[in-house]
Amino acid sequence: MTIEATRPTRPTRPGEWLDDPATGLSGLRSAPADFQWKIPTERYTSPEIALQERKLVWEKTWQVVGRADELAKAGDWKTYQLFDQSFIVVRGRDDVIRGFVNACRHRGNLLCAERSGTSRQFLCQYHLWSYDLEGNCRGILRENLAGVDRADVSLLPVPVETFGGFIFLNPDPEAKPLAEYLGPEVVELLQPYKMDQFITVMDVEEPLECNWKVVMDAFGEGYHIWGVHPQLLNVIFPDPETGRYRFLGDHSVATTPFDVPRGAQFGPEEQVAGIRKLPETFPAIPLMLPRFEELVAEYRGTGDILVFPDGVTARTLLQRATRDTLTGMGLDVSELTDNQMTDNQGWVLFPNFFMTVRAGECHIVVPSPHPSGDPNRCIWHVASYMYLPAELAEVAKVEPTVVKEPGSHTYFEALQQDYEQMQRQQAGLRNSRLEFETITREEMVVAAFHHVLDRYLGGAAS
Known part of the structure; x- marks a missing residue:
């Protein structure tokens, strides 16, 4: 059965939840008090907890x-x-x-x-x-x-x-329907992206030397960008005061503006240079760059000096370029807001589905327990999808890659950095004197994820 959204008649688009203070949490002060901010490290290394997860999580969830x-x-x-x-x-x-x-x-x-x-x-x-x-x-x-x-x-x-074009399976023959498990808000908020029409442009599966939750934690926060992905700071500046969070039952979505603070070190030329570097991480950006460059050129004056007036940034120009390009290819992005043209929304669908999605592309990270049951290992599946017209889809589509020899596959820059970091973290988590991790308020989604996991491990999951 394919799920369709049942959307109430209203003048606003689902993506406008970001601008509604009643629906989007923001800032450090909005973290719910009952979230768990100290995570026992045995949760990542204990065979007994891995067995609990098998019975109470994996055998019961979509x-x-x-x-x-x-x-x-x-x-x-x-x-x-x-x-x-x-x-x-x-x-x-x-x-x-x-x-x-x-x-x-x-x-x-x-x-x-x-x-x-x-x-x-x-x-x-x-x-x-x-x-x-x-x-x-x-x-x-x-x-x-x-x-x-x-x-x-x-x-x-x-x-x-x-x-959304994804196949979901639940091992429990008595499982409640997927629509009920996801909840109506998840379905409504994701429907406008038209992910069921996306095609696969990257698809890799590989064993990792880390627990599956190390992967979920890593992709649930942007706090690590300074240490692991400094090259992204040209265009992404994770700020918990401007970021938005929404908790939807067992699931969550978070986003931060695809922009950097304007200042002497990030003038118009630096902003534009940051956008030009994005193809190294986001495969759809090359499609938008020709139109983006046309729009940038409109603001070059005498001596080829680039000046942006108030209200114009490289981000707003990329938003226009993205909408113009996708619409020009005959693709429907009319239900998406300007923010959704550029800003990746990071979705966590419990237990193990992480996705960033913006107009025209999405990327998923799906870590699963290792078949052996070893809590220090997992299998991760990473994939990218794009919204393309038929003539481009046939050229861009790829077949799955299954990595047989660990470390033999090279991912795009940011993903390769995560790949290396997560396995280093697992090595540290195995130290017996380290009893717990300390989670900061900037890692609110990580705390939310473990809050849901606590309910499942306690047998009280809905």
Whole structure:
């Protein structure tokens, strides 16, 4: 089932929550008092806590397992591994995407041993029992002698739904619907980006030497930019007084203006130079630069000196360039605000989906527990998606990369910096005398995430 937003009739756009003091928390003073500001380090290293998480979090929550366009036609399937549990996700002949336990109902043999494929049916290689794409048992070897009713041995279903072009799976057969799990505000706020029409321009999976929550924590705050990504300070200046936070049940969204304070060290030329460096981190920016340069040129005067009047910055020009470019390509960004043209909104969908999204592109980081259950390791999936017209989409789309040898893949600059830093952090967290982390008010989303995790580990999650 695909989720659609049910939006009330109103004159404002969903993205305008940023300008509404009733909906967007801001500044250091807005941090809820009951958030946890000291995180026990054993949460990242303890096998016992990892086992608790398996039972109380991973076996009970909706998890992103891929993109709907990976299963473009009937019979396309992929597998999803969660610890030692294996699932199949397949597009049926009726165009519905379904999920099943990856095991034959006869003697439990894996039906799909590869990561993905296309089949007219699922055939068990052990005793040749077969199943259709909807999970019904269609063939039993020497059925007249088997003494088995086909209707009793259909594949075991697991809940699968789609939203924003992403496929979500929940291992719990009694799971509440995805729309209820996300909540109406999450659906409404994300719908205008039209992510279901985005195509994949980067897709990498690799084992990491760190706990999955180290990854979630790293991407939930901008406090580390000064130490890890100083090159981004030309265009991103995380300021907890100007940033905005919104907590939506188990989930959250945060954003900070895609801009730097104006001053002697960041005049018009420096602002423009910062924008020109963005293609190293954001793949959609090159599309916007030609129009951006046209707009910048309008403000060059005698001697080629660049002067911005009040109300004009490199950020506002990039906003205009982004809207002009995407609209000129026939893409619909009419429901997005000017801020959404430039400012990345960082979404955390519990338990392990982090996404930054702005007009025309989004980037996801999805860390999962290592199949071995070792709390000091995880598997991360990082991917980028762009909103492109059909003729460009075909050229830009890429196939998944699975990194076999750790460290052999080079990510774009900022992501490579995070990749290296997170594994250093895990090494430090394993020191036995370090009993807890101290979370600052600038890491409000990290505190919120652990607040939700506390409820799940306490068995009180909704």
